[in-house]
Amino acid sequence: xxxxxxxxxxxxxxxxxxxxxxxxxxxxxxxxxxxxxxxxxxxxxxxxxxxxxxxxxxxxxxxxxxxxxxxxxxxxxxxxxxxxxxxxxxxxxxxxxxxxxxxxxxxxxxxxxxxxxxxxxxxxxxxxxxxxxxxxxxxxxxxxxxxxxxxxxxxxxxxxxxxxxxxxxxxxxxxxxxxxxxxxxxxxxxxxxxxxxxxxxxxxxxxxxxxxxxxxxxxxxxxxxxxxxxxxxxxxxxxxxxxxxxxxxxxxxxxxxxxxxxxx
Amino acid sequence: xxxxxxxxxxxxxxxxxxxxxxxxxxxxxxxxxxxxxxxxxxxxxxxxxxxxxxxxxxxxxxxxxxxxxxxxxxxxxxxxxxxxxxxxxxxxxxxxxxxxxxxxxxxxxxxxxxxxxxxxxxxxxxxxxxxxxxxxxxxxxxxxxxxxxxxxxxxxxxxxxxxxxxxxxxxxxxxxxxxxxxxxxxxxxxxxxxxxxxxxxxxxxxxxxx
Numbered sequence: 001x002x003x004x005x006x007x008x009x010x011x012x013x014x015x016x017x018x019x020x021x022x023x024x025x026x027x028x029x030x031x032x033x034x035x036x037x038x039x040x041x042x043x044x045x046x047x048x049x050x051x052x053x054x055x056x057x058x059x060x061x062x063x064x065x066x067x068x069x070x071x072x073x074x075x076x077x078x079x080x081x082x083x084x085x086x087x088x089x090x091x092x093x094x095x096x097x098x099x100x101x102x103x104x105x106x107x108x109x110x111x112x113x114x115x116x117x118x119x120x121x122x123x124x125x126x127x128x129x130x131x132x133x134x135x136x137x138x139x140x141x142x143x144x145x146x147x148x149x150x151x152x153x154x155x156x157x158x159x160x161x162x163x164x165x166x167x168x169x170x171x172x173x174x175x176x177x178x179x180x181x182x183x184x185x186x187x188x189x190x191x192x193x194x195x196x197x198x199x200x201x202x203x204x205x206x207x208x209x210x211x212x213x214x215x216x217x218x219x220x221x222x223x224x225x226x227x228x229x230x231x232x233x234x235x236x237x238x239x240x241x242x243x244x245x246x247x248x249x250x251x252x253x254x255x256x257x258x259x260x261x262x263x264x
Numbered sequence: 265x266x267x268x269x270x271x272x273x274x275x276x277x278x279x280x281x282x283x284x285x286x287x288x289x290x291x292x293x294x295x296x297x298x299x300x301x302x303x304x305x306x307x308x309x310x311x312x313x314x315x316x317x318x319x320x321x322x323x324x325x326x327x328x329x330x331x332x333x334x335x336x337x338x339x340x341x342x343x344x345x346x347x348x349x350x351x352x353x354x355x356x357x358x359x360x361x362x363x364x365x366x367x368x369x370x371x372x373x374x375x376x377x378x379x380x381x382x383x384x385x386x387x388x389x390x391x392x393x394x395x396x397x398x399x400x401x402x403x404x405x406x407x408x409x410x411x412x413x414x415x416x417x418x419x420x421x422x423x424x425x426x427x428x429x430x431x432x433x434x435x436x437x438x439x440x441x442x443x444x445x446x447x448x449x450x451x452x453x454x455x456x457x458x459x460x461x462x463x464x465x466x467x468x469x470x471x472x473x474x
Contacts, residue, residue: 096288097285121320124284202385255389
């Protein structure tokens with residue numbers, strides 16, 4: 001049976017993880033390679049590196065990090081943040097990413113998704129959508145697409161845009177609720193469900209995880225295929241093992257590691 | 265193209281169709297006394313002890329890149345050259361694909377068709393079932409990572425040594441014929457057990473050629 005996935009996101013800037021990550025046993029808590037490996041050994045199903053600076057200099061460093069990571073990480077790696085062109089995507093994939101996520105650049109020029117899918121295959125192309133609740137009219141679903149890290153609203157309806165991304169070639173949707181991001185009050189379940197019911201590709205829910213019950217809710221009631229988590233793991237609020245135990249206890253299909261393989 | 269020093273270094277060659285990440289696969293294949301070569305010329309790629317057809321890109325592009333040496337490659341595999349085909353690399357062992365035009369190696373009779381699932385691509389970890397493949401137990405491989413929309417439909421299921429099911433569509437997870445192994449999942453992305461699977465394939469391949 002196809003498992004529901006738990007995906008760990010690391011914010012990277014200039015080749016370093018920028019938010020503090022509290023693994024007491026690690027010598028260098030800022031090294032993305034070491035942290036990604038650590039999360040793999042705990043049972044994470046995938047890792048995402050999000051380049052939050054997205055400057056040319058930071059990008060070059062990130063590609064170097066991706067190269068080192070790919071040689072030591074044996075679960076899928078997605079790279080996102082500031083991806084502008086098919087050539088940016090080619091560089092990330094060559095460096096060691098298995099998938100690349102595109103956000104603002106696809107909103108500005110949706111054909112980018114088609115070009116990328118034609119060249120690399122849909123399974124490499126993740127459409128990253130930042131959405132905010134907006135019931136003042138103008139967007140029929142009640143959620144609006146925002147860009148530039150949530151600062152700039154667009155004219156697009158988030159649910160319609162997700163459907164268009166898939167039509168244009170995206171193989172997955174990474175859906176972030178900007179309203180919930182960082183708040184630890186739970187994922188936006190109605191938003192996630194609205195998108196999951198509209199599109200035919202897997203949906204990764206992001207923004208708002210506060211604990212195991214939130215992860216289980218978005219994978220169950222929210223109908224997401226995968227849950228993205230960041231802060232609650234990095235801050236030591238919970239662990240990958242605790243989250244996956246909760247997923248299994250909730251009756252969700254999860255990937256189990258061999259006994260003795262998981263490090264706590 | 266240097267000769268193996270003292271006959272000790274063993275050569276494993278990844279055929280590069282030109283797209284995607286080969287780093288993890290190369291690292292999973294690596295071992296002591298093993299030279300990993302990445303080769304873009306399909307004829308040159310046959311000068312090896314294990315040929316690896318990696319799993320990134322589209323069928324048509326892969327078929328185009330094999331075209332100039334397709335007969336030679338099929339011939340080499342028929343005569344026992346060990347081969348590991350991953351995802352697209354497994355699909356290229358067959359005759360052709362509904363994904364797009366182009367001829368596969370035709371080593372295994374059958375075609376590649378779209379999965380019968382509502383949610384595609386089939387991305388994520390799925391369970392290998394009905395496995396008679398000896399390696400599954402040996403390396404404790406159960407859940408493997410998939411990223412594909414198409415699957416192989418062999419004319420004879422005798423070549424299938426493990427299956428996976430997505431939304432009721434049962435498709436081959438592993439096929440074996442002579443010294444060729446094809447896997448629809450990505451063992452190089454299936455964590456520790458997947459890496460053990462790759463290393464066991466390498467071990468068997470190099471052992472078979474001694």
